[in-house]
Amino acid sequence: MSEKQQVSEKMQQLIELSAEITDLSHINAVLGWDQQINMPPGGAEERGAQSAALGRIIHEKFTSDEVGQLIADLEEEVGDLNAETDEARAVKVAKREYEKQTKVPLPLLMEFIQTTTMAHESWLEAKNKSDFSLFQPHLKKIVELRQQYAELFKPYDHVYDPLLDDYEPGMKTAEVKEIFNKLRPQQVALLQAIAEKEPPDDSFIKQYYKEEYQEIIGRYVITRFGYDWNRGRLDIAPHPFTTEFGYGDVRISTRYLKDDAGSALFSTMHEAGHAMYGQGVPEKYKRHPLGGAASLAIHESQSRLWENIIGRSKEFWSFFYPSLQMLFPQYLSDISVEEYYRGINKVEPSLIRVEADEATYNMHIMLRLEIEIGLMEGTMKVEDLPEIWNAKMQDYLGITPPDDAQGVLQDVHWSAGMIGYFPTYALGNLASVQLWDKLVEENPNVYDEIAQGKFDTILGWMREHVHQYGSKFEPQEIMLNATGSKITPEPYIAYLKKKYGDIYDL
Amino acid sequence: MSEKQQVSEKMQQLIELSAEITDLSHINAVLGWDQQINMPPGGAEERGAQSAALGRIIHEKFTSDEVGQLIADLEEEVGDLNAETDEARAVKVAKREYEKQTKVPLPLLMEFIQTTTMAHESWLEAKNKSDFSLFQPHLKKIVELRQQYAELFKPYDHVYDPLLDDYEPGMKTAEVKEIFNKLRPQQVALLQAIAEKEPPDDSFIKQYYKEEYQEIIGRYVITRFGYDWNRGRLDIAPHPFTTEFGYGDVRISTRYLKDDAGSALFSTMHEAGHAMYGQGVPEKYKRHPLGGAASLAIHESQSRLWENIIGRSKEFWSFFYPSLQMLFPQYLSDISVEEYYRGINKVEPSLIRVEADEATYNMHIMLRLEIEIGLMEGTMKVEDLPEIWNAKMQDYLGITPPDDAQGVLQDVHWSAGMIGYFPTYALGNLASVQLWDKLVEENPNVYDEIAQGKFDTILGWMREHVHQYGSKFEPQEIMLNATGSKITPEPYIAYLKKKYGDIYDL
Numbered sequence A, B: 001m002s003e004k005q006q007v008s009e010k011m012q013q014l015i016e017l018s019a020e021i022t023d024l025s026h027i028n029a030v031l032g033w034d035q036q037i038n039m040p041p042g043g044a045e046e047r048g049a050q051s052a053a054l055g056r057i058i059h060e061k062f063t064s065d066e067v068g069q070l071i072a073d074l075e076e077e078v079g080d081l082n083a084e085t086d087e088a089r090a091v092k093v094a095k096r097e098y099e100k101q102t103k104v105p106l107p108l109l110m111e112f113i114q115t116t117t118m119a120h121e122s123w124l125e126a127k128n129k130s131d132f133s134l135f136q137p138h139l140k141k142i143v144e145l146r147q148q149y150a151e152l153f154k155p156y157d158h159v160y161d162p163l164l165d166d167y168e169p170g171m172k173t174a175e176v177k178e179i180f181n182k183l184r185p186q187q188v189a190l191l192q193a194i195a196e197k198e199p200p201d202d203s204f205i206k207q208y209y210k211e212e213y214q215e216i217i218g219r220y221v222i223t224r225f226g227y228d229w230n231r232g233r234l235d236i237a238p239h240p241f242t243t244e245f246g247y248g249d250v251r252i253s254t255r256y257l258k259d260d261a262g263s264a265l266f267s268t269m270h271e272a273g274h275a276m277y278g279q280g281v282p283e284k285y286k287r288h289p290l291g292g293a294a295s296l297a298i299h300e301s302q303s304r305l306w307e308n309i310i311g312r313s314k315e316f317w318s319f320f321y322p323s324l325q326m327l328f329p330q331y332l333s334d335i336s337v338e339e340y341y342r343g344i345n346k347v348e349p350s351l352i353r354v355e356a357d358e359a360t361y362n363m364h365i366m367l368r369l370e371i372e373i374g375l376m377e378g379t380m381k382v383e384d385l386p387e388i389w390n391a392k393m394q395d396y397l398g399i400t401p402p403d404d405a406q407g408v409l410q411d412v413h414w415s416a417g418m419i420g421y422f423p424t425y426a427l428g429n430l431a432s433v434q435l436w437d438k439l440v441e442e443n444p445n446v447y448d449e450i451a452q453g454k455f456d457t458i459l460g461w462m463r464e465h466v467h468q469y470g471s472k473f474e475p476q477e478i479m480l481n482a483t484g485s486k487i488t489p490e491p492y493i494a495y496l497k498k499k500y501g502d503i504y505d506l
Helices: A002-004 A009-037 A041-062 A063-080 A087-105 A106-129 A132-151 A160-166 A175-195 A210-223 A261-280 A296-310 A314-329 A339-344 A360-375 A384-399 A425-441 A446-451 A458-465 A475-483 A490-504 B010-036 B041-062 B065-078 B086-103 B106-129 B130-149 B161-167 B173-197 B211-225 B261-280 B296-311 B312-329 B337-344 B361-377 B382-397 B423-442 B446-451 B456-465 B475-483 B490-505
Strands: A234-236 A242-243 A250-254 B235-236 B240-243 B248-254
Touching: A009 A041, A009 A063, A009 A087, A009 A242, A009 A250, A009 B010, A009 B041, A041 A087, A041 A106, A041 B010, A063 A087, A106 A132, A106 A446, A132 A160, A132 A360, A132 A384, A132 A475, A160 A175, A160 B490, A210 A234, A210 A261, A210 A314, A210 B173, A242 A261, A242 A384, A250 A261, A261 A296, A261 A458, A296 A425, A296 A458, A296 A475, A314 A339, A339 B240, A360 A425, A360 B475, A425 A446, A425 A458, A425 A475, A425 A490, A446 A458, A458 A475, A475 B086, B010 B041, B010 B065, B010 B086, B010 B240, B010 B248, B041 B086, B041 B106, B065 B086, B106 B130, B130 B161, B130 B361, B130 B382, B161 B173, B173 B361, B173 B490, B211 B235, B235 B296, B240 B261, B248 B261, B261 B296, B261 B456, B296 B423, B296 B456, B296 B475, B312 B337, B312 B446, B361 B423, B423 B446, B423 B456, B423 B475, B423 B490, B446 B456, B456 B475
Parallel strands: A234 A250, B235 B248
Antiparallel strands: A242 A250, B240 B248
16 A cells, blocks of 8 residues: 555556456456356346447546546656566556547447457357358458458558457567467467377267266365365356456356266366466556556466366376376276376367367467468458368368368357457466466475365465466566576477376387 | 427427437446346446446436526426326426426435445444444535425425435425324234234244245246346345336346245345336337426335235135145144235234334334434434344334344445335335225126236236336325325225234134
């Protein structure tokens, strides 16, 4: 509190404005959470109007000329916006947001909201019927609107830059391409080497696992991780997600599949990773311009860390496997922990991104990035997407989707207008291993701790090097400060080679 | 839709304003629902800020000078605001709301919100510790603020009038007093007559009833009533309540007690009664000035109808009792439906209002009304309330609370600043029987229908005579139109005499 008392009058105004905007944005998150978890079908229409009304109010409050003047005054007051003080960075973050939002004319924003609302409905139907033609005109319109949006940010190095920047502040298309170009051949080579080996058995996972028991182990695991139940809860939703209503309320959801015990458990760990980031942003940034996260890639580095690096490790299962055997003796009593570990790490090119293993996941992302760039550049046409998609799937993973529902229609993102989002998933994978390597370097005992079910060193390290900064630093600053390097693919490749080298005896 | 196209430009402006205010108010309802059903403890502080931010926006939007001018213009355009057109009544309702809200200075409103937020916390603690002194200064402040509020509405006939009018438009303290003065001696005489008789056995209700099975019968009953699940849902909350997020989403909650099967089932029917009213307001009033309900008493007439007149009737149980016996054979297989009926209608003066039977319930309300009037007139002091409460309980019901938690601290209302609310509970009881008598007069077969598990005649009649009007008519207009009389105690007294005359052989 003493910190806040020292800030200038104008800085206090910015903090108060930010508090109100944050409150209203968190209200919108409550509406969205309720819509996905609880809302009866009859509520959809009015809920749409409610969200739109709130969105308009937020936009109007934040884009007023007074706010612009306040930010300009503060910029003068503060001087160097890259100075590493909270004040400088609060102004930098607010300025960035303000400039982005004021560039977009309200009619274009409203057209975008209206278009994506209808597109989402048509995508649902198209996916259900596996008929791309239903979604095609909507996607075409979305691409046009995204192109118009990008135009507003001219000059740019690449038309995809303004979109990427919305999710990954400061990141350029050229950087992502460079990273992916290094990653692709290495990952393809690894997959080819794995394909020549005998796959491990994972049939024991594909059985009927009672949902209540799946929930017991999921809750137990993330409690040990350090998920704070006093400031969160776990629910069931068709698509697992994490959402924040503030410092004191960061919720997660998962889904329990009857015939695949892995899905819920790993998604619960994944979402808990996101949520512990949200819970780890310090209280001083509550309702503050520097609340929130650095970027989606940094967010994903946290979820992937807990889901994969930890949750799919030998040490993790040496601790938790007996508990799992207790719950599901009918499938697991004759399976050793080593067999279980190999089973959950089976590599298998598959159609659906969200079910992909660590060795194939990034291939799904590269495919999507190439398509998004093609659409934005105008070198690909929306009507050709099913064909392009299938050809690339064959090229990268050696399989072809039997229908568009399991191909180009599988993801929700484009129907919501979220072009530019996908690369952050792969960047998050890379960042997770980079952070992990540094953590292990500084804490060589950490694998032993995992094997004892202890995770406070890990959570503490992430709190110190990532969470505590909220959105104060850009993602690449976080990575540089924490690991000495921007996001780079080498550690991830080394991690995959080591892990699958052991499992597949490469 | 054709109706809407014919309205004037200014009327269209009012409808659009009302749509936005309605959206924002429904968002606030979502926040409140989530707070009571889902929110982890850590979320409380920021949720308070979110609600306050939204409340301020709603207040500002509705009380602007432009809105005042719009309403004035419309008043001129429409002429007689008591004409029975939607246009006239929409202006009347908006004018009434506008005049109320603009009378209250923003600082007083904010002080009231702040005071009641803190008072609620202190009430929870005071009730927990059964220590009135903890709550006393907060209640004192609330009474002062309510007195200041009432002053804003001078001249009035009685200082309690402006408060009562917030919940029961058009109703005067003098009217309520007159009704209660007729009711009191009759109800006291009935209770005395009952007290001389042997009470029926109800020990079979006070057993361990599995919660899941309680939920099965609750859901079954209200489904047959006609509760629309496509536009609603049922959850668990510490205090049962109904809330509306629009025409398409009217939710209820209940609580399952381990040792009293009646509590959840009757509260589920009660809340479903409220919710079916909300669901019955026609779609044309969606996001419209005439959406919502006529008043709290009319609302309560609907909940009491389904809970008591129907739910505690012989005919109802002749249909549902076999289902209940199926679920709970261990307690009920040897209990006849007649014994069960007498058991759930046992009259017993008790300490807690919400658990009171039909014969004693109104006595709890009269006690509270006398205290509220005493506080507002200044003839009673807050510090004397525990003593006054206990004396009146002894006087009216012949019992004295062992502690303040079961006495003056039992209800949440005062801590929320809701003075003027209680009388609507008793008025709702009276209105429920008045409406019922008319319905039976027009549909003599309705008891047979209940015995066959059919409720569409009842719901249809309520839709036609009550629900379809939304908030177009004042509560007494609704009663006059539907029954030929304003709210009056005679039908209720006759109903009690007949019902308990049979059960107790009076």
